[in-house]
Amino acid sequence: MYLFTSEVVSPGHPDKCADIIADSIVDEILKQDPNGRVAAEVFIAGKHVVIGGEVNAKIDFTHDDYRHIVKGALSEIGYNDNPHFTRAQCLHPQDLQVDVFLNQQSPDINQGVDQEGGEIGAGDQGIMFGFASCETKNFMPAAITYARALCDHVYAYAKSHPNELGVDIKTQVSVDYGTKSNFEECKPQSIHTIVVSAPCVESMSIERVRDLIGNLIDSAGLPKELYDKSKTIIYINPTGRYVNH
Incomplete structure (x- = not known):
């Protein structure tokens, strides 16, 4: 890996x-x-x-x-x-x-x-720059692209269902490139691990929350060639209760 x-x-x-x-x-x-x-x-x-x-x-x-x-x-x-x-x-x-x-x-x-x-100078402010990657259509690295897609999807659901989820959400995606050479050549092999943490109302059980967010992960549009639910390690609210946020 x-x-x-x-x-x-x-x-x-x-x-x-x-x-x-x-x-x-x-x-x-x-x-x-x-x-x-x-x-x-x-x-x-x-x-x-x-x-x-x-x-x-x-x-x-x-x-x-x-x-x-x-x-x-x-x-x-x-x-x-x-x-x-x-x-x-x-x-x-x-x-x-x-x-x-x-x-x-x-x-x-x-x-x-x-x-x-x-001309306008920068004053005392720093200037940041990065680079494009060919891993995704938006020219961003795969891990950040899919973590963002998941976060946006769960957040949209939370905003439209305030009786179920809160809006302080965090997602994490680990992409497996298989080898360092694949990483350097921008060739992701699979989504290895997904972590999603989202607050829920106190009346919801952790089982219900995990089932709900699990379905949201499946419907987030992750690429089928990288995301295999039977193989990807998925953690949803891994510490358990998450109500106060």
């Missing part, structure tokens, strides 16, 4: 919630100032949301404005006061405490962005 593993989290995972809130802040600022620039970080812990960083824009959002953006983003994700999960089990936007620590961008940093000749 030669295994490669990738993990994906749904929009309901705290890390993704933070990313989506940050993106929503950028969107709202750009709506009012197309030339605005935002370097905002978002931290979520329990019922607390902390927004910090720098803004260079011709607007002045209030604390209530930012709180409204946060609540709107979380509601769109699926945290919309779902009555099937208690306030102790799930995030409820009405209970949030939002702290905002956004400062005006330093002119010293800004001069690294606005450059003579109209």
Whole structure:
């Protein structure tokens, strides 16, 4: 075996919630100032949301404005006061405490962005790059592609069935290439292991959850030449109870 593993989290995972809130802040600022620039970080812990960083824009959002953006983003994700999960089990936007620590961008940093000749520099922000792979139609490696497909499929079901599943979902896929040579030549041989963790309402048994998610795995559109249910190792909520999230 030669295994490669990738993990994906749904929009309901705290890390993704933070990313989506940050993106929503950028969107709202750009709506009012197309030339605005935002370097905002978002931290979520329990019922607390902390927004910090720098803004260079011709607007002045209030604390209530930012709180409204946060609540709107979380509601769109699926945290919309779902009555099937208690306030102790799930995030409820009405209970949030939002702290905002956004400062005006330093002119010293800004001069690294606005450059003579109209070019825009990166300032103090890093630039990331990657490469394409021929393993899938979307030119991404197989493991991350199929982990994302599974996560999106289970998340879509959770959003449309809030009486069964919560939206803080994590998926993991291990692809077996057989040999290092196959890995280097982008030739996956099979999906070796699948892990899916999704919160459920307290009334659902672990057996029911595993049966439900097992069916979702089968209907996620994984390639038949790689996914064989009789051979793939599948773990669904492997630690057992997953209600509080």
